[in-house]
Amino acid sequence: MTNPLGTRLDATFKGVELRSGVDGRLAVVVPREAIVPVLTFLKEDGYDYLQLISCVDWIDRGEFELVYLLSFYTEDEVGRDGGKQEVLLKATVPREQASAPTATGVFAIAEPHEREIHELYGIHFEGHPRLTPLFLDRDYEIPPFRKDFDTKQYVADVFDRVPPIDEEG
C-alpha cells in the first residue's frame, strides 16, 4: 500500500490491515481492542465526521463485523469544495461474546448508532451511556437483525396468534 494514511497507520498501530474497496475507499481492518485508538487517530487525522456505524452478521464465520464510516470534506486553496474523503474502519467481534468498546468518547454521534446496533444485533457496547431501546416496542429473544432470527416463525407466533374479532360475540 502506498496510501499515506495507510503508511501512518501502519507505523502507529500493530495488527492493522489495509484493504482497498471496490469503489476505491480505503478500509482499515483492526482488532476489536484497537477500535477506539484508531478512531481517535483518524479523528485527529482530519476524519472528523462519523457518518454511520453499521454491522454485518457473518453467521458462518461466527462473528459480527462492525463498520465505521468516517469522512471529511476537503477544501482547495480558495475555500471551494474539494470533494469528500472517506475511510472505512472495520472490526470483528465474536458472536458468542458480542461486545465492543463504545465510540461515544470519540464521536458523540456514535450514541444513537450504537444504540440501534445494540437493539437490532444485540452487541453490547462497553461504556455506552444509555443502551436503551431506540426503535423497537417489543422484546425479542433473539435480536431481530441476527441471521438466526426466524421472522416467519416470529410473525406466525406473535401477529398471527392474535385472533380475529368475532363480530357476533
Place this chain on the structure above:
Amino acid sequence: MRILWFVLSPLMALAVGLFFLGLSRRFMARIQWRVGPPLYQPLIDILRQFTQKSVSHGPLFDLGVVLSLASSFIVVLFMPLGGTAPLSSSGGLLAVLYLMLLGPLGIALSGGEAANPNVSIGISRKLILAVGYEVPFLMIVLALMTYYGTISIGEIVAAQRESASAIASFPLVFSGIAYLLILPAMLGVRPFEVVGAAQEISSGPAAEYGGPYLALATIQHGLTMFIGISLFVNLLWGGASNPVVFFLKMLVVFAFGFWVNAAFPRLRVEQAVRYLWRWPTLIAFVGLILVATIGR
C-alpha cells in the same frame, strides 16, 4: 323596529358569516385552480360537527365556547348593519373594543382547561398578534372618534353620510389605508394565519374541539370575519342605508382580504408583529397626528 333588529342582526351576521366561510373556501379553491366545495359546505360541516359526540374537559371548557360565541353576537348588536344598531346607546365603540376581546378570551379560557399545549401556544400567538394589530387599529379608531367627536358607531356612520365617507376624506384616508393593511391580521387569514396553524400546532386553540364545540367555534370564526369587515364598512366606508348595500360593500372588502390570503405565504409571529408595527402603524400614526392637529 329596534326590537326587530335585535333578532335580525344576529341572524344576518350568522348567515353572512357562514356565507363568507363558504365563499372563502370557494374563493381560495378558484384561485388555486380547483373546483372547491359547494358554497353551503360550512353548513354541512357545522351540522356534521353538531351531531358528533365529542369530549368535554370540564365545565369551563363548555362555558368558554358559549361565552365566546355569545359575546360575538353581542358585538354584532352594536353594529348598525345598514340600519340602527340595537345596542347603540350602551357604551359605543369603546364597548365594542372590549367586547371584541371576549371572543378570543372565551376560547382561551375554554382551551386552557383542556390542558393541551397546542391550545396554549395558539392562544399565546393570538394574543401577541392582537397586540400587534391593536396598535394601528387603536390609532385608527381613535383618529375616527377624535375626528367625529363621538364614541358611538351610529353617529360616525351618520356623520359620514352627511359628508364624504371617511376613507375618501383627507386626514382619515391614512386611517383607511392602515385599516386595509391590517385587515388580514384582524380576520386571522394569511399572511397572519399563525393562530390556528394546522400543521404546526394542530389548529391551535381549536385543537381540543370536536363536535358541537367545533361547530360553535366555526360559527364564532365566521362572526369574527363578519365583525372585522363590517367594522371597516361602518367606520370608514360610511356604512349603508339598507342591509343590501351594506352586504355588497362587505363583499368587496372581503374579496380584498381573501385575495391577500390567497396570494401570500404565512409569516412567523415576530415577522407579523414587526410588519404590523412598521407600515400600518406608521400610516395610522400619521393619520392620528393629522387628525389631532388639523381636526375636522
Place this chain on the structure above:
Amino acid sequence: MVSPVLLLAVPLGLALCVPLVGRVSRRAAGFVPVIASLFNLVVSIRLLPTVLEEPIVANLGGFPPPFGITLFAGPVGMLLSALIALAGLVVSLYALSYIKTGPTVRYHTLYMLLLVGATGVVLTGDVFNLFVFFEILCISSYALVAYVGDRAGIEASVKYLIQGALGSALLLIGIGLLYGLFGTLNMADIAARIDSVDSVPVFVAMALIVVGLGVEAAIFPLNAWLPDAHSSAPSSISAILSGIAIQVGLYAVVRMVFTVFGASSVLLFFVFLGLLTLLIGELCAFAQNNIKRMLAYSSIGQMGLIMFALAIATTGSVTGGLFQMVSHTLSKALLFLAVGYMVYRSGSLEISSLEGMGRRMPLTSFAFTIGVFSLVGLPPFIGFPSKLLIVRSALAEQGVLLQVLIGLVLLATVIEGAYFFRVIQTVYFKKEEGQEARQDAPPMALLSMFVFVAFIVVIGVYPNLITDVLESGASELLERANYIGSVLG
C-alpha cells in the same frame, strides 16, 4: 433655696466616697452613682422652674464676679444638667448588671467624675473653671474607654488621649490668650469687653478655644478619635460618651462662641461645618459593618445636625438644636445600652451577627427599635418633633441657601434611615441558622432601657412638656446682654 453648687459638690464628694464604699462592698459601690445622679436629677428639676424665671448665679468663695469663680445656672445649664443626671442615673442602673468584671470600684469612681466634669462644664461661668471641669471629663473618659483592657480599647484610649490632650493644650493656650487680653477669666466679664480689643488676637483665641473644645465636640476634622473610642469602650460608657460627653463639648463651643465671643459672623461657617460633619458622619456610618462604629459615626452626624441647627441662630432653630440634643441623648444612649447586651449575647460586633436577636432578646430589640425610630425622626417618637423644629425654623428663614442646605440635611436623614433600618431588618427578619434559647437582658438593664423608651415616647407625643425650657434656653444662648447683665449684676 437649693444652690446649684450642690449639683457639683455632692457628686464630687460621693465620687471620693466610692473607693471607701467599695472597700466595704464592691456591690454597694455601684449604687453610689445611682444615688448621686438621682440627687442631681431631683435638684436640677427642682431648680428648673426657678431658673426659667431668672438664672441663678452662684459665686464660689463669696467673691462677686468677675473676681470669684462663678457658677451660672441658666435654663440651658439646668436642662443639660438634668439631662446629664438622667442619663447618668439610667446608665448607672444599667451598669449595675453590665459592669461585673474588672476593677468595678474604679469604674464607678471614674464614671462619677465624668458626670461631675460634665455637669461642671454646663454650669460654670468661668473660662478656666470650664477648662478644669473639661479636663476632669476628658481624663476620666480616657481611662474609661480603656476599661475593658483589651488591645483595641487601649489603642483607642491612647489615640483619644493624644488628641484630647492636644485639644486641651490648645484650649489652655486660648484661655491664656484671653487672660492676657482681658485680665479676667469670667465669661461675662470677657463678653462685656470683647469689642474693646483688636479683633485678630481675639480671633486667634477663639480659634484655639473652638478647636480645643471641638476635639471633644466631634466637629468634622477634629473627631477622628470618636469612632475608635466609642466602639471600644464598654457600652455603658459609649452611651455616656455619645449621649453626654460630646454634647457637653458642643455646648462649650456654643457657649464660647455665642456668649463669650458673640461671634455672629462665623455662624455661617459653622452652619457649613455642621452640615459637612452631618454628611460625613452619615455617609461613613452607611458603609459600616460594625454596629458600635456605626452608632459612633451616627453620633458624629447628629452632632453635625445639632451644630447646624444651633448655628442658624434663630430662636426656633436653637430651640430645635437643644431639642435635638435631648433627643439624641435619650435615643443614642438607649441604642448603645441595647446594643451592649445584644453584642454581649452574640459575641461579635458585626451587624450580621445580630441576626435573630428579635427572637432571642425581644425586649432589648424592641428598645433598640424605638431608639432607631426616634433617632431617624419618625413620629410618634422624640426625634420627630426635634427634627420638625429644626426643619421648620430653617425653612422659616426664607433664604434659598438655607432651603438647599435643609435639603441636604434631609438627604442625610434618608441615609441615616437606610443604615439604621438595615440593622432593624437584621435584628428581626433575617432568618438565623440555629435557634438559640430566648434570653433577654437582665431586669435592671431592661428597666434602664425602658426608662429611656418611656421618655422617648412621652416627649415624642407631648413635645410641649419641654419646649418652654428649650425656648428660654434658646433665648439665654442668643441674648448675651441678658447673660452679662445677670452675672455682672
Place this chain on the structure above:
Amino acid sequence: MSLGLLLIVAFGGSLLTYLLGKVSARTRDAFAVLISLALVVMVASLYGKAFRVPFYGGFLGMPLVLRIDGLSWLFAIAASVLGCLSVVFSLGYMKGKERTSFYYSMLLLVIAAMLGVVLSGDLLSLFIFWEIMSWSTFLLISYNGGPALAAGMKYFVMSFVGSLAMLAGVLTLHGSFGTLEFTGVAAGMSSASPGYVLAILVLFGVAFGTKNAIWPFHAWLPPAHSEAPSPFSAVLSGILIKMGVYGFLLLMFVIVGLRTFLSLGVGRIEFHTVLSIIGAITILLPTFIAIFQNDAKRLLAWSTVAQAGYIILGISFGTSLSVAGGMFHFLNHAVFKALLFMVVGAVEYRTNGVRDLDSLGGLIKRMPVTFIVAVIGVCGLIGVPLTNGFVSKWLIYKTLILERSPFLAFAALFGTWGTILYSYKFLHNIFLGQLPQRYEDMERAPFTMLLPMTILSVVVVLFGVLPGIPLAVIDTIGVSFGFESLHVTPWGIASDTGALNTVNMLVAALVGLVVVWCVFRSGARSVSVGQADSYAAGAAVPRDKYQYSVRFYAPLRRMMAPYLKDFVDSFYMRLAGWVRGLGDGLRRIYTGYVGDYVMYILVFLAVLIFVQIAWSPW
C-alpha cells in the same frame, strides 16, 4: 360617632392585639377580626357626615385637627373594608407562621394609620399618620425575610425621601400661612404665586407619587408587593398605595383648587398635562414589563403600577368624567387587585409558597372557587364589560377622546391590551393547563380565604352591573371639587356624546348566553374526560410535560426584551451603590494613624487662623 374614638379604637386595637397574642392565639385572632369589623361599622356610620374636630391642642404650636367629608369617607371605607377582609384572609394564611401577633398588630396599625391619614384635617397630622403608616408598612414588607429585606429597604428609602419632601412642603406652607388646616391653607393658596404653588405641588407630588408608585418613583413597588405576605400585599396594593391618590386629590382639588390647578404651568406646558403624560408612561412601561414576569405576585405588582397610571391619568386630566373615572378606578382597583393578591395568597398557601408561574398549572381542577373569583378579578382588571373595571376605564377613555387627547387615550387603551396579555398569562399559568402530579391531592382553599375573595368578587360584578351606586358617591365628591355633575343613573351615565348603559349590556349578555347555551346543548352530548385524555398526536399524554407555560410570550419577548429594561430602577440601584462607595471612600479619612489625626487638628487650626489673617472674612 367621634373621629377621635375611631382612631383610638384603631390604634388601641392594634396594641391590644399584640398583647392578647401573648395570652392566646385564638383570642387574638377573634379580637383582630372584631376590631377590624368594628372599624368598618364605625366608618360606615359616618356616611354623608362632614365635620371637623380638633384633637390635639398644639403640637409645637401647630394644632392637630380631624375632619371627615365625602372624599375622606370614600377612602376610609375602602381602607377599613379591605383591611377587615385582609385580616379575615390572614386567619388562614398566617396559620402556623411565626410572629403572628406582630403581624396582626402591624396590619391593624397600618389600617389605623391609613384611617388617620384620610381623616386628618390638617397637614401635620396627615404627615404624622403618613409616617406611622410608612414605618409600619416597612416592618410588614420585611416580615418574610430573605429577598423581602432588600424590598423593604428599597421601599423605606424611597418612601422616606417622599415623606421628607412632604415634610419640607408642609413646613414651607406653615411658614407662609401660619396654619396647616386644609381650609386655611386653601385660602392662602388661592392668592399665592403660581411658582410657589408649583413648588408645593412638586414637593408633595414626590411624596404622593412615591406612595402611588407613579413612574419614575415606582421602583420600590414590584419587589415590595411580591415579597410581602399575600394578605398584606392585598392591602398594600389595594389601598395603601392609594393614599397617594388621596393625597393628590386633596392637594389638587381641595388645597390648590380646581381652577388654579388647571391653569398652572410654565409657559404653554400645563402642569396637569405633564402629570397626565406621566400617568400615560406609568401605564405603558409597567404593563409591558408585567407581561414577562414569572412570579405571580411580581406580575400583579407591575400591574398595580400600571393601574396606578390609569388613576393618575384620570385625576390629573381634570375633567369631571376623568376625575370621576380616576376615583372610581381607585375603588375598583382596590377591589380587584386585593382579590387577585388574595388568590395568589390562597395558591401560595396550598402549594407551600410556590408562586412561580412556570411551575404551577391546572389548579382549576383542585381550586375551582378560587379560579372563579380569579377570573372575575381578572375580568375587572382587564375591564371586561359588566365588571367594575370597564366602567371606570370607559369614563377615562371617553373623556380623553372627547377632549381630543388621542395619544393619552391610545396609551390607556393599548395598556388594556397589555393587561389582557399578562392577565391571561396569570390565569393560564396558575389555573389552566396540565395539573402537575405533585398537586393532585391538593385541597381547596380554606373558608377564611374563600369568604373575603368571594365578597370582593361579588363587589366586582355589582359595581360593574350597577355602577351608579359608587358613582353617586363619587359624583358628590366631584361636585364638591367644583366639577359639574355627571348625571349618574343606577346603570351608568346619561350623556349626549355616548351614554353608558350596563343594563342593556347585561340583558343582551344574558339572552345571548342563554340562547347560545341552548343551541349548544341541543347538539350531541359530550363525554366528560379528564385532563389525561388530551390530543397528543396519538401518544399518551406525558405527565408534567404536556404544558406550555414557560416563556409564555416568547416571540414577543424576543422582540421587546431590549426595550423593556427598568432603567429607572437600575439608576436608583446605581445611585445607592455610589452613596455606599462614597461612604466607603470617606471612611478612609479616618486612617487609624494618630499622627494623621493630630495633623488634622493642627491644620484645621492653622487654616482657620490663616484665612482670618489673610482675608479676614469674619
Place this chain on the structure above:
Amino acid sequence: MDRNQLMKWIKAPTKMAHKYSLNAVYFCTGCGVIEVPPTITSRWDAERFGVVPTATARQANLFLITGYVSVKTLRAIIRTYEQMPEPKYTVGFGSCTINGGMYWDSYNTINQLDKYIPIDGYIAGCMPRPEAIFVAVTHLWTLIDKDMADGYKRYRKNYAAYRANQEMILGEMEWPPIFQTEVATAITEREG
C-alpha cells in the same frame, strides 16, 4: 341536485351531513400518505367531495390509515381512533393494512389491521392511486347511506375483544379502557 338527494336531505339530514363532510385526520402512518397531497390539492381536489384534512383527531370523522402499521404506530393509531368523536369511519389504504403487504413477514409490522381497530373499508393496491381514494369515498357514502359504516359501533360493542387484541401486541397500555364494557354494550343496544 336530483330529487332523490333532496328527499334524503329532508329525511336524514344528520346522515347526509356526515356523508358530505368527511374530514380526514391528518396523520401520516405509512408511505401511502404520499398519495394524499395530490388528492387534496389542485390536481384531484378532494374538497369538492367535502373531504378535507383536519389537524387533530378531535375534529375529524374519517381515519385514513395510509400504509404499513408498525407496532409503535399501532399504538398511536388506536389512540387517535379512540379520540375521534363518533360517528367515525376508518379506511385502510393499501395492501399493508389488509394483510401486511410487502411487510407480511416483518418482525415489527402487524399484518391485519382489523384485528385491532374496526375498518369500514379497504383500498387495495400498492400504492393505490388518488382516484382509488375517491372510489373509496363514494363507496363509503353508500355504506353510510345503508348504515353499514358502523365500525365505531362494532368497536364499542366488542371493545373487550379489541382491547385484548391490542394488549396482546402492545403489552400493557398507557391509558385506561375508554369504555366500560357493560356501558358500551348498553349504549350500543339502545342506539340499535
